Amino acid sequence: MSCLIVEATDGYARTGCVTTRRGTFRIPAFMPVGTHGGVRALHPDEVRECGAEIVLSNAYHLALRPGLDVVERAGGIHGFMGWDGPILTDSGGYQLVSLAGAARIDNGGAVFVSPYDGTRLRVTPEEAVSIQSRLGADVIMCLDQPVAFGAGAGAAAAATARTHRWAQRCVAAHPGDGALLFGIAQGGFDEGTRRESAAFIAALGFDGNAVGGLSVGEPIAVMEAMARASTEELPEDRPRYFMGLGTDEELLTMVGMGIDMFDCVVPTRLARNGTALTADGRLSLRNSVFRDDLRPIDDACACQACARFSRAYLRHLFTAGEILAHRLVSIHNITHLSRLMRAAAAAIREQRFEAFRREVSDRLRGREPAGPRLN
Template sequence: MTTGFSFQLLKSCCTTQARVGVFTTPHGLVETPRFMPVGTLANVKTLTPDQLRATGAQMVLANTYHLHLQPGEEIVAGAGGLHRFMAWDGPILTDSGGFQVFSLSEMRQISEDGVTFRSPRDGQMIHLTPERSIAIQNALGADVIMAFDECPPYPATRESVANATDRTYRWLKRCITAHQRDDQALFGIVQGGVYSDLRQEAAEQLVALDLPGYAIGGVSVGEPAELIEKIVQATAPVLPPEKPRYLMGVGTYRELVQAIAAGVDLFDCVIPTRLARHGNALVQGARWNLRNSRFRDDFTPLDDTCSCYACGHFSRAYLSHLLRAQELLGYTLLSIHNITELIRFTQAIRQAVLNDRFDADFGHWLRS
C-alpha cells in the first residue's frame, strides 16, 4: 500500500486519447502530460538544481544502475536519500537499471534469478536481481521506482521477446514482494517488443496486479518510428485510466505528440542535454546546429518566444561562439533552453487539451 500518491484525471480530448491530469507524490505535484529531464548520476548534466527548476521541470529521473556503481546507494542513503543528496525537493523517479544492464550484451549473462554483468567501471562482477534492484531503489529513496525488467533488443524473434516478456512479469511479482517502503510507488513495465498481442497481454497481466502506475518500456531500442507509434497505440489504452502512464526513453516532438494522443502522461529522454553537448538547439519544432556559420553574426535571441535564461540574455552569435570555443557555459545554456523547450511543448499540449484545441494545434504532427 502506497501513501501520498494519487492521480486525478482532469480532462480528456474528444478526438484522441490525449488527457490532462495531476499526479500527486510525497514531494509535490506533476501536471500531466509532462516531459521529465534525466539526471543519470543524480544531476541533470551541467545544471544546478535552481537552473533546473527555472526550466519548469517538476519531476526528474536518476539511474539506479549508475548510482549503484558510483557512489553506491549506501552513500546516497547516508546523505538522507536522493532528494537531499542532489538538493532537489521535487518528485524523483529512478529506473530499475534493467535497460542499462541489458545494453551490455557482451558483458552479461541472464538467468531466471537475475543478471550477472561485468562493471564497465572497474571490471567487478555484479549480480543484479529483482530483489537487489528494489533494495537499491529503496535505499535511494525516489518517489517512483521501477520494476526490474528484461528489455528485448530490436530486432528479435517472437519467441525470444515472449520469453523476455514472461520473465519480466515473473520478476515484477518478485519486485512487489521485495518492496519495503510505502512512501515509494512501484511502477510495472509493459514489455512485448513490436508484437501488439504480446504487449496487450502483458499490459492486462500488469493491470491485474493493481499497481500505482504503469510504464511502457522497450521502445527506442532501434525500431523505426512508425513501430514505436504502433506499440504505444496498442498498449496505452489497455492501461487503467485512473493511473499514470509513463513512456520510457522518448523525447522528440513527434514522439511526444503521438504518445500523448494515445493517452500517455509522462516522458523522459536524454535528448535535450545530449543535443546541447553537440551544439544543437531545439527551436519551435526544429533542430539547429549553432556551430553553423550562419549563426556567427546573428545577434538575435535564440528564440524570442522562449522565456528561458539563455534566450533572455544571450544572442545566437554568443552561443555559437561558446560552442566553437568549447566553453562549458555554452553546454549549460543550451541544456537550459532545450529542457525548457520540451517542457513548454508538453505544457502547450496540456493547455490545448484543456481548451479543446489538441487536434487544431497539434494534429499536424500526427498527419505529416
C-alpha cells in the first residue's frame, strides 16, 4: 500500500498527505533542515509552530558526531532531538559531492573522512540503510552518487549506473521495520539519462522517489528540464521529493511538475545573515532603511516574529549582534515557506494552481498582476 494519499490534483500538481510510522504530513511539504539533529537556533516546538510537520536530518553527520551509539542510547533520533514527528534522514550521498576530496568512492561504497577528527567512515549502500534505521529515521534515503554540474557525460553515466546498483542493494538491505525507503533518481544533466535513471528507480518499487543531483549551480532552465524528465518517469502513486530547493518560485515550479516534498538550508541560513523572505521579495534587515521601520517583516504573517516585533527592532538586534535576531528571522522564514506550501495546496484544491503560481511570481518580481485592474 502506498504511503501517499492524493486528495486533489490540478494539472500535475497535487495535494494530500504522506503517512509514516510517526504520523502524517501534508503535501506539498517544506522540510526544515536540522543537519546535526537540530534546526539551527530553534526549539522543536517552535519548528512545529512554524508549520513544519516533518524535518530532515543527516545520517552521515550524526554517525560521525556524536555517533550512532549515543543516539541509540537516547532512544533514537526522535528522543535525542526532542521531535516526535516524522524525520527524514539524508544518506550522505550529497556529501560525496560537497565534500569532494574528503570522500573516496568505489563500486562497494564510499569512504568519508570526518571533517571533525579525521576518522574514516566506510559507508556501503547496506550500511547507509542500516545507519538510518538505527538512528530511527521514518524516511530512509538510498545512498546515491550525484555529480557536479559540468561533470562530463561519461562521469555522469558512471555515477548514475553506480547509483542504480546501490539502489538495488538498498532495497535488499531494507530491514522492513516500518520506515519508508526512498530511491533517488540521478542522471546528471542529460535529459535521456535523467529519464532512464528515473525509470530504473521507479521500477524498484520504492515507497517514494527523489530527484537528486539538481540545484547544484546549473541554469534554472536546465534544472527544470531535468526535473521534468525525471518526474514524468516517477510513479504517480508515490511521493516525489526534490532534494535541496530553493526559492518560492522554484518550489512552486516543481509543485507544478508533481513534486511533493522539499528541503533547503537556505531559509535558516538567510535568516542568520539578516535576510527575511516575504511575498514581495527578500528584505535585508541589516539595511539602514529599516532603522525606524516599525512595521513587522510581513503584516500578513502571524509568526512569533511578525506578531510582536518590528523591522526596526530586528535590525537593531542584528546590529547589536543579538542571537535573538537569528531565532526570530529563522522562525519567520520557515513559517513563510510552510505557508507558501499550504497556499499552494489550497490553490490545487480550488483548481487555480497555475494562476496562484503566476500571482506569487509576479508579486515577487514587483509586476502588476495580469488581468483587469480593480481600482
